[in-house]
Amino acid sequence: MSTSHAEHDHEHGHGSTNGDHVPHVLPFKVYIGTFATLLFLTVVTVAASYVNIGHTGNLIVALLIATIKASVVALIFMHLKWDHKFHGIIFVSALLFLAVFIGITMSDTEFRGEAEAIEAKNPVDLKDPFKAQRTGDIAIPKEIAPAAGGSAAPAAGSAAPAAVPAKH
């Protein structure tokens, strides 16, 4: 029950016994190698954006390369690879919570109005949300719909976006 005190001190490879801080210096070639990798990946990601493999495909490739680059920066430039595990946990938990935030929020925005054809993805004209219905071009309820004929004139200054589709 009482052994876990200051647990991080022990896995910390470079703490000297007298408590002085002793740095952990990486060889120069590690840095130059990392730098070269990052430059190379930058070129690759720009080049890949010129190759059309579908919007989703391009997005996945771009994000994949960005993630690799970011991991390299975090692990080597930011010394996470040699750092306390706890710092890595902190960093990863940030990404985890970000994923939760984006993921659950999108469970709303991507699935709104599933049951309602009229709601889905239809921006409303704020000044007159039901203009389309009232002018009679669209979505006249079926009892009286047959009467709405071709002579219907468009509404004044019809700025209404692609009005609401018919429900029936």
Place this chain on the structure above:
Amino acid sequence: MANTATVDELGHSPEVQGKNYLNQTAGVWSWLTTVDHKRIGIMYLVTVLVGFGLGGIFALLVRLELLTAKKTIMDATQYNQAFTLHGAAMVFLFIIPSIPASLGNFFLPLMIGAKDVAFPKLNLLSLYLFWIGAVFMLAAIVTGGVDTGWTFYVPYASGVSTTSVISATFGVFVMGFSSILTGLNFIVTLHKLRAPGMSWYRMPLFLWSLYATSIIQVLATPVLGITLLLLIFERAFHIGIFDPTLGGDPVLFQHFFWFYSHPAVYIMILPGMGVATEILTTHSKRRVFGYKAIAFSSVAIALVSFLVWGHHMFVSGQSELSSAIFSFLTFFVAIPSGVKMFNWLGTLWGGSIKFTVPMLYGIAFLFLFGIGGLTGLFLGTLSVDLHLHDTYFVVAHFHYVMMGSTAIAFFGGLHHWWPKMTGKMYDEKLARVGFALTFIGFNWTFFTQFILGTRGMPRRYYNYLDQFQPLHAFSTYGSWVLGTGFLITFICLARSLKSGAPAPANPWDSTTLEWQTQSPPITENFEKAPIVTLDAYERPAEETA
């Protein structure tokens, strides 16, 4: 019973006789430039009490206005500003910083046997940021008020309201940084500065709750920052992200806002739970029942709190899928809260309960949190929320949690640690009167509102149906009792500063480290760094025998 051998019975060894953190140095400047966590804690305490007073005055005005169904003392514009400022002051100036920043700052290092928090200067900076934010909020009051509700929902707050929304939101934005820095400081302190022998499982449970709170502060507050920044830019430059006329999404704002503000509810309640734990165990002389369960339930609440924000949005127009997911996850916050409740009762079982003033607050906390927590089940149940959402039921529910639980725990903690902080004992009789009026007045005011809510009374209404008038008036009378209770409590505490008897080092016979130094403590907290050999609530063998 002392965990450390260096402190004598009275807590005053010859070397430190008469010296303490209060009289070490003198003058306003010495306070404004201090890096002593205790002084910073005291300054926070004074600030949040002022915030509480401010919010309280607005609360009484709101209740007074609602005495009659039409105009009583103010017009609709003033009423809307009054309830907005009541909410904003109570949430941002009082509850969020109340326990962590004042009691937490003061006692966290003491309880782990450290000399200070990990970053003392950062601690002072966070206090200054808090003040700066508060100034912006007060500036908003002076320059036209705010009438958006404390939630700042768009498009009303971004486009329609003509009040000082930018000043108020910027104030909250700055206070957010203060909150982040405090949380960050606490996490590092708990990781790095525990005294020798003070393992994680030997920490007082108040610290576990502060640790969980800090996690939320660090992870959630930045999202509030970006939300408010976007709101400010929306209002000032019409960037359109939340503006439906420009293709933006007002419901998205609610996601952003509640991603912070729901976890923030746990920033408010978790420390209160921690304080209650300390009070219940100390004043019943009983070791905490289910230490690990209480500790882990704090962390569990913190983590689950990030997954449930959408239960504020069941009728907002979010997708049905989201609502279902959020409702399901919401119920799981009830589990760790329930576990705590059971373990608190387990702690009282087989104890030796003394009804001191802090203990009265502790027991009141159990009662009020019981109601506050259980009524949450109504709101988490999807179909029932259809009826209860945005009615007085919700108002009553969150007042039971925020005020009935957190504020009561805060005042309980204040009475519990007052002797340690000030070195003075207060008048027990007067404190009991204050407590009794607060407790009665609180239930009187807010239980009534459950009835109003289920009967369909919507919140934030200036004019209301005549049929609700008797209940509203009843609730208003209760608020006067409640206000009187707090007034008496304040008078009692203020009087003790002047004429209270000197406090012994450990008046409650507590086992935790903060009581093992003198009252009030010296600037360095302990004469000699303590070495911990027992669990937090464990008494030495000769004493229990």
Place this chain on the structure above:
Amino acid sequence: MRLDPIELGSFWMPKQSSTIAEEIDTAYYIVYWLDVVMFVLLMGALAYFMYKYKRRGPKDKLSDVTHSTTLEISWTIIPSILVIALFFVGLKGWMKAMVAPGNALEIRTTAEMYMWTFTYPNGNVSVNELVVPKGQPVKLIMSSKDVLHSFFVPEFRVKQDVVPGTYTTVWFEATENRDTILFCTEYCGVGHSDMMAKVLVLDKPEYDQWQETGLKPGEKPLPPAELGKKLYATRSCNTCHSLDGSRIQGPTFKGVFGRTEQIADGSSIKVDENYIRESLLEPNKKVVQGYPAVMPTYKGLLKETDIDAIIAYLKTVQ
């Protein structure tokens, strides 16, 4: 307008006046009794411990039990099962409330600071008064013109925010023949608490009569000219046609009947019953010279009696 208060059905809840209300109340009372039982158990234990373990002296015997894994597990698992059950209780009613029946009557609802406008399938419009037939599902398709509002009828137990820039829907089937009240429950500004509307539940025949003639039970029909005057305002004729001779979008109605107008193709026509009728149904066939051809058709939106009433009214505008 005097607004009828909410009638109470029990100590806690308003009367159940919609088909969904009973299900929601059942869920409410399930949670309620669960809460009451839990609360009594918890507080009973608390009160008992306060009595039993009150400090009697410094030598009180203290329990040294610090934990019990069995207890911890049981008070984790049992509440978990209970709350999962509650979730399904809530979900069931919620699903019912979210999915409107296919035969629902659709009413377009517009919220703005601070009023409600309801547009019925045949083009009728009512402001701050929602008229619905009893015993038929009604689905409101709602949008806001400015800020967030929320539609709440306590007796129906339905609530749904009204959001600008998107449509939200809510449905209910009224079961009681009585007036009730609808609130705005999303704070929307200084007039928020006045943004209420009357909900009028009529029997189907009476509803049909109201739709047809605009007459509620007990009301007498209006004389044609007065009905025309009302239609002039409610059907937005007034946005384009003035009564005082000033020019707006379209020609003024002042002295319109019997006037001779120059048509866009150069011919002229005397304004009579037939021309007015034609202009309502096929507005852009003969447009008065100098005016844009922007009038929407009212074909299908006005009944024969309405057209007659408008003609009768225009005769009086001099």
Place this chain on the structure above:
Amino acid sequence: MSAKAEALGGAGESKLSPQFHVAHHFDKADTQFDAGRMGVWLFLVTEILLFGGLFCAFAIFRSKYFPSFVEAHHHLDRVMGGINTIVLITSSFTMALAVRSAQKNETKKTTLLLAITLACAAMFLVVKYFEYSHKIHDGLLPGGNFTAADFASGHPGIFFAIYFMMTGIHGVHVVIGMGLILWILLRNQKSEFSSRYYAPVENVGLYWHLVDLVWIFLFPLLYLVG
């Protein structure tokens, strides 16, 4: 690549600057160093979540107004964005080397590397300035300020709102970073750092790498895939 560390700690090299002392509440220098690093990492978490809100908005509106985003992103200059990416990566590289030379007591080299980092940051801002003025000139602005006429799709203003908020807040971070780098550069000039005390260099470095890290995601999302 070899990741073997060459641990330094020889007696000759570990000189302690006179200004440095272990604060009274830490038991030893190593604890103080670790506490600082942990604090910075926690701070970086808050930065990630701050930008996270904007990434969330990006994801949602990209899905909602996909054609607008595709169309709008063609108005961003890939070349300038690419140059800035390389500039920022270079600055990250020199920053990492500056930390390394601080660890090795190479004060002069540290100064030089920090100066290069600073120059890169300035260059980044200059390129950003040209990009911004171009956008402003074309009326490619957020939401209500959007005035460019030749757009076929509905809501390019939202894209530019996110573009300006993201790059703007990132730009503010670059400016703050420059201030911090300047601060440690001046302290380094005064020989305050050594192999035993270089925490400020290390921590500012961590912050600077995060600024780079955010850009590594901003660049492809805004400039390349839209």
